[in-house]
Structures are given as structure tokens and as C-alpha cells.
Amino acid sequence: MSESNDPTTTRPRSLEERHSQRAVEYLRQGGDSFQTTRVDAVLNWGRKYSMFLYPFVTACCGMEFMSVAGPRYDIDRFGCALPRFSPRQSDLLMVVGTITQRQAPILKKVYDQMAEPKWVFAFGACVCSGGPYNNYATLQGIDTIIPVDVYVPGCPPRPEAVLDGLMKLQARVQAERVPAGGRHRETDDLPLQVVEKPVA
Amino acid sequence: MDDCGSPVLRRLLEALPDAVEETHARLGDATARVGRSRIVEVLQLLRDDPELEFEMLTDLTAVDYLGEEPRFEVVYHLYSVAKNHRVRIKARVAEDAPEIESAVALWPSANWMEREVWDLYGIHFRNHPDLRRILLYEQFDGHPLRKDYPKEKRQPLVGPRN
Ligand code: SF4
Numbered sequence: 209m210s211e212s213n214d215p216t217t218t219r220p221r222s223l224e225e226r227h228s229q230r231a232v233e234y235l236r237q238g239g240d241s242f243q244t245t246r247v248d249a250v251l252n253w254g255r256k257y258s259m260f261l262y263p264f265v266t267a268c269c270g271m272e273f274m275s276v277a278g279p280r281y282d283i284d285r286f287g288c289a290l291p292r293f294s295p296r297q298s299d300l301l302m303v304v305g306t307i308t309q310r311q312a313p314i315l316k317k318v319y320d321q322m323a324e325p326k327w328v329f330a331f332g333a334c335v336c337s338g339g340p341y342n343n344y345a346t347l348q349g350i351d352t353i354i355p356v357d358v359y360v361p362g363c364p365p366r367p368e369a370v371l372d373g374l375m376k377l378q379a380r381v382q383a384e385r386v387p388a389g390g391r392h393r394e395t396d397d398l399p400l401q402v403v404e405k406p407v408a
Numbered sequence: 409m410d411d412c413g414s415p416v417l418r419r420l421l422e423a424l425p426d427a428v429e430e431t432h433a434r435l436g437d438a439t440a441r442v443g444r445s446r447i448v449e450v451l452q453l454l455r456d457d458p459e460l461e462f463e464m465l466t467d468l469t470a471v472d473y474l475g476e477e478p479r480f481e482v483v484y485h486l487y488s489v490a491k492n493h494r495v496r497i498k499a500r501v502a503e504d505a506p507e508i509e510s511a512v513a514l515w516p517s518a519n520w521m522e523r524e525v526w527d528l529y530g531i532h533f534r535n536h537p538d539l540r541r542i543l544l545y546e547q548f549d550g551h552p553l554r555k556d557y558p559k560e561k562r563q564p565l566v567g568p569r570n
Contacts, residue, residue, distance in 0.1 A: 310545060312565050343559060344552040345544075353565070 248385055255299070255325065256378040257287030262298035264318060267305030269332035272364035281367040286374050295321040300377075301354075306334040307347045319354045325384075327377060330356045331370065333363045414438035416495045419459050424450060439496040447482075447499050448509045454486055454495065455514055462486035462495065465511065468521035470501075470529045474555035478502035480531055484511070507532035510539075528553035 223232050231244050265273055277283050277291070292298040295318045307315055319328070330350060333339030336359045338348035350356060357380060360373035409425070411418035412433035420440060421428055427446035432439050442450045454462040467485040478500040487494050501508055510533040511518040522533040523542040530551035533539055541548065548563055 309563060309565060344557065344561065344563065347565075348562075 249382070252382045252384055256381040259288040259300040259327075260290050260292045260298040261288055261300040261302045261329075262293070262295050262318065262322070263291050263302050263304060264315060265302075265304040266307060266311060267334065269305045269334065269364040272367065272370070273302065273304045273331065276367040276370045281371065283371065283374065286371060286378070288374055295319075296323060298322060299325060300327050300329055302329045302331055303335045303350055304331040306339070306341060307350055308345050309347060312347045312350075312353055315350065316353050327357045327381065328354055329373065329377065330359045331373075332365055333361050336361050339363055412438065414495075416454075416460060416493055419457065420450070420453070420495075423453055423457065437496055438494070439498065441498045441500070444499045444501055444508055447497075448511070448514070450497060451484065451486075451511055451514050454497070459491075460488065461490045462488045464489060465515035465517050465521075466494075468511065468518055468525065470525045470531055472529060472553065472555045480506060480529060482508055482525065482531060501531055506530060507534055509534050510536040512536055527551070530554065 223235060227235065227244060235244075263270075263273060275281060277289075283289055288300065295301070299322065301319055301322060303315065319326075328350070330336045334341065334346070335350050336356075338346050340363065342348070347353070358373045358377045360369050362369055365373075409421055409428055409431055411421055412431055414433050417431050417433070417438050417440060421431070424442075424446065427442050427450050428440050429443060430441040440450075454460050464487045465484065466487045467483070469483050471481045471483065473479060473481060480501040480503070482499050482501055484497040485494065486497065499508060506529075508531065510522055512522065512533075513535070519537070520542055522536055523539060525531050526533060526536075526539055527541040527543050528551055540546070544552070550557055550561070
């Protein structure tokens with residue numbers, strides 16, 4: 209269908225078309241002092257502007273994290289300010305810096321301790337893919353063990369890139385559907401292997 | 409053998425001439441390569457001799473010369489606070505019997521450095537009090553700083569079950 213034939217784009221729809229009879233009555237009484245919306249939209253709006261982040265900071269990217277959290281770039285302007293140092297109180301896991309093989313089970317444990325809803329922010333090349341390190345010690349991207357919502361590459365990423373990534377995450381949060389009573393996201397078990405091997 | 413103008417090497421050659429295999433002082437760093445079986449004897453002399461007095465082991469590491477025989481080289485860096493001089497001692501270790509006597513009895517600081525060399529190069533230190541891996545985990549397979557360790561090999565993630 210071409211655009212000019214689409215009635216929704218050529219003419220604004222009236223109140224009656226957009227809302228139920230009952231809502232229209234309210235609207236006519238109250239003028240524009242309230243709006244109707246979906247529960248999802250309100251919930252998500254609240255969630256995206258009140259993220260408590262857990263800074264899982266392990267390496268040099270931490271410097272850039274401090275920069276973006278400090279007053280010059282000020283991540284607080286985007287409603288994502290308060291670092292919680294308990295995973296149980298946070299909803300955004302910011303993984304900042306190189307994750308080693310030995311660190312990986314700890315990261316997974318922190319992720320599992322966070323309450324739903326939760327999101328994961330991959331900050332820097334190391335976290336996204338292992339970055340400059342392709343060796344025996346470094347995990348080749350945290351998405352091999354936990355789900356990631358937004359990747360911000362860069363070694364380290366500039367604060368602007370982090371803010372852009374945060375805004376993209378917020379757009380994603382706004383678009384989410386809150387499931388009725390279900391889990392926000394499935395968590396796979398980490399492919400942890402407890403190797404039975406005698407200690408030499 | 410040449411003492412390269414270093415009083416430390418001169419004293420070492422004087423006391424244990426048959427233990428030293430090679431000396432040089434390139435870029436001003438007095439260096440002696442000694443026989444593996446004589447290492448404790450040499451280190452003990454360097455620590456206790458009143459002219460030498462190396463009371464500090466600043467570094468202990470290893471090098472993998474893959475393709476050469478003997479393959480590994482254990483390197484000791486010593487410093488004397490009292491005399492303000494330094495020396496570097498090396499000992500070659502063969503691949504088929506990668507072991508050498510521990511220096512923990514002489515300098516306790518050798519403990520963790522020897523564990524690190526064991527962890528990353530797989531060189532065994534005899535009579536070490538507690539020779540376990542220090543940086544990697546016990547389930548790690550192999551010694552990753554050996555030149556023939558496959559760079560892209562992935563090890564199992566070991567951790568608490570959730
Ligand atoms: S991405 Fe670069 S700056 Fe960030 S932790 Fe890795 S090496 Fe450091």
C-alpha cells in the first residue's frame with residue numbers, strides 16, 4: 209500500500225478512534241491532565257531511567273568507566289548513576305575490563321545473583337571478544353557465558369560511545385514486553401566443567 | 409675464564425672455577441652461566457661470601473629456547489644492598505629432566521617465583537616446600553609460556569557450580 213492511501217498517515221485519528229468509550233469520557237472531563245498507556249510502557253519507562261549498575265571492573269577500561277561516571281560526562285544524566293556493590297540490588301551488570309578464565313566463574317556467579325529484570329553491558333573490546341588478547345588466559349568474550357544486551361567496543365571506548373550504548377540499551381528496555389509472571393530472560397547454565405584430575 | 413672486569417665474577421671464578429661455564433658483562437651486566445648441579449653451591453657462595461654479600465634475590469625466572477639443547481634456562485638476578493652490586497646467574501635445564509634445586513632455603517623470596525616458573529614453564533624445583541601452581545588453577549593442562557604450547561588452546565572453565 210502506498211503511503212498516501214494509508215489513512216493513519218494522512219489524517220490524525222480522533223479520540224474516539226484511539227480510545228475506548230470510557231476513556232473518552234474521562235478525557236473529555238479532565239482535558240489533557242492525564243493520559244492512557246500500557247502497563248508495559250510505564251514500567252519500562254521507570255526501569256530505563258532508574259538503572260542501578262553493578263560495576264564489574266577488572267582492568268584498564270575501568271579508567272574510562274570512571275571518566276564516564278564522573279561529572280564531565282556524567283552518566284547520571286541518563287538515569288544510570290548509582291553503583292551498587294551488591295549484585296542483589298542492581299539491574300545493570302557493567303562488565304568493564306579483561307575477563308580471564310579464572311574470573312569467568314565469578315562473573316557468572318555475580319550475574320546469577322542479580323534479581324530480574326537484569327541487563328548486561330559489555331564495556332570494551334576485551335569484554336566483547338577478548339580484544340587484544342587471544343591467549344591461554346583470556347575469555348574470548350563474555351557472551352560465551354552470559355547473555356549480553358549491548359556491546360560497546362573500543363580499547364577503551366570513549367565516554368560518548370558508552371553513553372550512546374546506554375541510550376541504545378534504554379531504547380531496548382522501553383521496547384521490551386514484560387511477561388505475565390514469567391522470567392524476564394532465560395539463563396543458561398555456564399558450561400562449567402569441574403575436571404576430576406589428580407593434583408600433580 | 410674471563411672475569412670481564414667485574415669484581416663479583418672475579419671472586420666467583422676464584423672460589424668455584426669449575427662450576428662456571430661461561431661469563432660475559434654485556435651492557436655492564438655481569439653474567440655467569442653455571443652448571444645446573446652446582447647451582448645451590450654457587451648461590452650459597454654469593455650470599456655468604458663477605459666480599460659478595462648478595463642478600464637479596466630480586467628476580468627468578470626462566471627462558472624457553474625451543475630447539476636448543478638444553479632447552480630451558482633458569483635465571484637469577486641478585487642484588488647486594490650492602491655492597492650495591494648486582495649479578496645475573498643462569499643455569500641450563502634439559503627438557504627431558506626439567507628440574508633444578510630450589511633456592512628457597514637461601515632466600516625465602518624464591519618461594520613464589522619458583523612456583524610461578526613451575527606454573528608457566530613446568531620446571532620442577534627440588535626440595536621446594538610447596539610447589540603448586542600460583543597463577544593458574546590445578547586443573548589447567550600444560551604450561552602456557554612454553555614456546556610449544558598451542559596459543560589458541562582453550563582450557564575448561566573451572567568454578568563453583570551454581
Ligand atoms: S579493551 Fe583495552 S582498555 Fe579495555 S580492558 Fe581491554 S585492553 Fe584494557
